[in-house]
Structures are given as C-alpha cells and as structure tokens.
Amino acid sequence: VAKTSLTSPPWPEVKLPDPVEEAKYHAEVVRKVNGLISAGRYGRLFAVVHFASKQWKITSEDLIMMDNVLEAECGDRIRMEKVLLVGADDFTLIGRPLLGKDLVRVEATVIEKTESWPKVNVRFWRRHNFQRKKIIANPQTVLRINTIEIYPCLS
Amino acid sequence: RYVRQLQRLQLLFSPTAADARGARQFVEEAAQDFARQHPDVVLYVSPHSGPGPAPVLRAEYLNGTVREELIASKTSEEIVQLATKLANQSGLDIVRIRKPFHTDNPSVQGQWHPLTNKPSILTIQGPRLQPQ
Numbered sequence: 573v574a575k576t577s578l579t580s581p582p583w584p585e586v587k588l589p590d591p592v593e594e595a596k597y598h599a600e601v602v603r604k605v606n607g608l609i610s611a612g613r614y615g616r617l618f619a620v621v622h623f624a625s626k627q628w629k630i631t632s633e634d635l636i637m638m639d640n641v642l643e644a645e646c647g648d649r650i651r652m653e654k655v656l657l658v659g660a661d662d663f664t665l666i667g668r669p670l671l672g673k674d675l676v677r678v679e680a681t682v683i684e685k686t687e688s689w690p691k692v693n694v695r696f697w698r699r700h701n702f703q704r705k706k707i708i709a710n711p712q713t714v715l716r717i718n719t720i721e722i723y724p725c726l727s
Numbered sequence: 728r729y730v731r732q733l734q735r736l737q738l739l740f741s742p743t744a745a746d747a748r749g750a751r752q753f754v755e756e757a758a759q760d761f762a763r764q765h766p767d768v769v770l771y772v773s774p775h776s777g778p779g780p781a782p783v784l785r786a787e788y789l790n791g792t793v794r795e796e797l798i799a800s801k802t803s804e805e806i807v808q809l810a811t812k813l814a815n816q817s818g819l820d821i822v823r824i825r826k827p828f829h830t831d832n833p834s835v836q837g838q839w840h841p842l843t844n845k846p847s848i849l850t851i852q853g854p855r856l857q858p859q
Contacts, residue, residue, distance in 0.1 A: 634831065647731070660836075683817070685816070
C-alpha cells in the first residue's frame with residue numbers, strides 16, 4: 573500500500589521498553605530512593621497538600637492563610653493529612669492521589685485568627701433610589717508549617 | 728513554640744456612665760475567667776470616675792501597634808468575644824493582603840526556566856539547530 577501523509581500519525585513513534593526490563597529498572601530506582609531516604613541524604617522537603625479546599629505547595633517555615641475558621645485554638649499543633657506530593661532535591665514521591673499517612677507527616681501551628689480587612693458590599697440601582705451598604709469582615713486563620721518528614725517505608 | 732502577640736489589654740471605663748454597663752458587668756463576672764484562660768495576657772482595669780471619654784478596650788501588641796475598640800452599650804458576652812478576637816490577633820495592620828501564602832524558600836528543585844528539560848546542545852549552539 574502506498575504511503576501517504578496520513579498513514580502514520582504526525583507525532584514521532586515511541587517504542588515502549590520491555591516489561592521485564594522495566595520492572596527491574598523500577599525496582600532499582602525504588603531501592604536507590606529508599607537508600608537515600610534511610611541514609612537521610614535529602615535537604616529541604618516540599619509537599620503539595622490539599623487543605624481548606626485548596627492545594628498548597630509548602631515547605632517548612634512558611635505561612636499560609638485561609639479564609640475560614642478552624643476549630644483549633646491559637647498555638648495548637650495540627651497534623652495535615654491529604655498529602656498529594658512530596659519532593660526533595662533529587663527525588664519526588666507522587667501519590668495516586670494521596671500518599672500514605674505512615675509515609676509523610678506535615679505539622680503546622682495556628683498562629684493567629686484575625687478578620688480580613690473590611691470589605692464594602694454596596695448594592696445600587698440607578699434612578700430607583702435604592703442603595704444598600706454592608707461591611708463584611710471574614711474571619712481568617714494563619715498557619716505556619718513547622719516540619720515535613722518522610723519515613724523510609726516505601727514499597 | 729507559640730508566642731501570643733497581645734501584650735496587654737487595658738479596659739478604660741467610668742463606673743458612673745450609663746453606656747459602660749456592659750463593661751462593669753464584664754469586670755464583675757467574666758474578667759477573672761478571661762484572665763485565667765489567657766495566662767500570657769495582662770489585663771489592666773482602670774476606672775476613671777466622673778463623666779470622661781467613652782469606654783474603650785485598648786489592646787497593645789508586641790510590635791507596638793495599639794488598637795482601641797469602643798465597648799459603649801455592649802453586653803458582657805460581646806465584650807468577651809471582642810477580647811478573645813483581639814487576643815487571637817497579631818499586631819499587623821488589617822490591610823488587603825495580596826497573597827495568602829509567604830515562603831522564604833520558594834523553589835526546592837531549582838526554579839523552572841525555559842531551558843530546563845531541553846537537550847543541552849541548545850545552550851551551546853542556540854535555538855536554530857537545523858538550517859531551513
């Protein structure tokens with residue numbers, strides 16, 4: 573059959589490697605990463621955490637503010653579950669979609685619980701003598717991420 | 728390690744004014760409980776006799792900002808809520824904050840620039856590899 577411009581797809585054809593070889597390669601990568609973690613040879617860790625219906629990329633000692641009220645008092649330590657991704661300088665651990673709780677531990681402290689700046693909500697209807705003014709101040713909480721830790725129990 | 732940002736709470740009111748009734752009730756009933764629940768906040772109660780300025784709850788924070796809130800014609804529970812709210816705040820100005828997060832180290836694996844994940848021959852030769 574003659575080859576036209578539509579016989580093969582326009583993207584370059586990719587040959588998948590052997591499944592046996594791939595399994596060996598995966599096992600070796602896992603072994604290396606396990607070795608790195610258990611030896612403790614990673615610097616700063618960052619994590620992607622799902623919290624307050626938003627996903628945040630956090631490292632240690634950084635501030636996060638949410639637009640709601642948490643039921644913890646100021647100064648309480650909070651452990652965040654629902655960790656989607658953890659990474660360091662050389663390797664990343666990707667969860668599908670969450671990582672196990674015995675693998676990662678993210679701790680944060682509630683620093684302050686304030687209100688937002690007073691937002692003005694004005695409803696105006698022209699030529700109808702209709703004007704309503706309302707000042708809204710949402711409660712906010714500020715958290716500081718203390719630590720992110722991983723434990724060497726990969727599989 | 729958590730340090731409360733509120734230094735002291737000063738309650739200025741006059742015992743004879745009519746609009747300081749809530750402040751007087753707060754001082755009689757709830758002030759001791761409040762002081763016991765927040766042991767690291769100092770609560771000063773200073774009544775000034777005679778018709779003076781309006782009753783005010785003044786909060787001073789560790790960075791020097793002073794916030795005054797009127798307590799005229801407020802019930803004792805409202806004053807308690809106000810006091811807890813002030814105690815949980817820090818002394819920063821309540822202005823519009825542009826970003827809800829703040830990091831000192833934004834990138835761990837190196838910030839992305841358009842030449843990451845490209846073959847390194849691009850940095851040597853430049854973007855035009857095949858002469859067209």
